[in-house]
Amino acid sequence: xxxxxxxxxxxxxxxxxxxxxxxxxxxxxxxxxxxxxxxxxxxxxxxxxxxxxxxxxxxxxxxxxxxxxxxxxxxxxxxxxxxxxxxxxxxxxxxxxxxxxx
Amino acid sequence: xxxxxxxxxxxxxxxxxxxxxxxxxxxxxxxxxxxxxxxxxxxxxxxxxxxxxxxxxxxxxxxxxxxxxxxxxxxxxxxxxxxxxxxxxxxxxxxxxxxxxxxxxxxxxxxxxxxxxxxxxxxxxxxxxxxxxxxxxxxxxxxxxxxxxxxxxxxx
Numbered sequence: 001x002x003x004x005x006x007x008x009x010x011x012x013x014x015x016x017x018x019x020x021x022x023x024x025x026x027x028x029x030x031x032x033x034x035x036x037x038x039x040x041x042x043x044x045x046x047x048x049x050x051x052x053x054x055x056x057x058x059x060x061x062x063x064x065x066x067x068x069x070x071x072x073x074x075x076x077x078x079x080x081x082x083x084x085x086x087x088x089x090x091x092x093x094x095x096x097x098x099x100x101x102x
Numbered sequence: 103x104x105x106x107x108x109x110x111x112x113x114x115x116x117x118x119x120x121x122x123x124x125x126x127x128x129x130x131x132x133x134x135x136x137x138x139x140x141x142x143x144x145x146x147x148x149x150x151x152x153x154x155x156x157x158x159x160x161x162x163x164x165x166x167x168x169x170x171x172x173x174x175x176x177x178x179x180x181x182x183x184x185x186x187x188x189x190x191x192x193x194x195x196x197x198x199x200x201x202x203x204x205x206x207x208x209x210x211x212x213x214x215x216x217x218x219x220x221x222x223x224x225x226x227x228x229x230x231x232x233x234x235x236x237x238x239x240x241x242x243x244x245x246x247x248x249x250x251x252x253x254x255x256x257x258x
Contacts, residue, residue, distance in 0.1 A: 016214040020171070020221065021159055051163050051196070052229050058222035060215045 035071025162195030
């Protein structure tokens with residue numbers, strides 16, 4: 001029996017792109033699934049469960065990413081990750097602590 | 103993008119004095135300031151902004167490295183500095199282990215793509231076991247510069 005494979009293409013909609021905090025949200029969510037999950041951007045494919053690798057994608061606003069999950073919960077994983085990206089990583093502030101400080 | 107394009111080599115701190123996260127951030131920002139890399143911005147204000155960002159979510163991503171950073175309107179081009187600690191720093195890392203190598207990055211607020219490219223360059227290199235090991239073993243600024251140059255050459 002081969003494991004189920006699901007994949008989808010998503011577009012990064014955050015103006016700031018996939019910077020570290022949304023990348024961490026993505027990694028946390030990916031880690032809540034048993035499936036093996038990879039993300040591809042152009043010719044680079046990385047492990048969706050590693051923050052170090054996810055930050056290497058340098059996915060700017062408008063980048064298209066292909067997410068692939070392999071495993072029993074592959075479908076749920078893809079749906080959840082898609083939702084996170086489509087919702088622009090809820091809670092991601094538009095500017096990273098860029099306000100004036102005293 | 104190469105590490106040497108964003109890291110201010112002169113400002114590298116081979117032996118960080120402090121083992122406290124906030125003081126390490128202050129040391130590194132002060133070193134950038136000393137080497138005139140802050141484009142006139144106030145180092146205290148920038149260190150405070152980095153610490154604030156760090157308090158929101160740790161950039162200690164495990165394997166003994168941390169990448170504290172902030173986007174700030176007083177910065178016009180991304181600039182980074184490296185600091186190494188023999189004793190280890192508590193960065194509230196994901197893997198709960200001390201941090202021995204710190205890459206501090208300051209980016210402008212209005213060029214998010216440049217920030218992402220700088221982060222990509224840093225992480226692409228920190229991903230390599232050899233690079234992390236060389237940084238960890240380095241005792242002098244010159245050794246850190248050599249590790250950076252070797253890593254840049256590897257990347258082609």
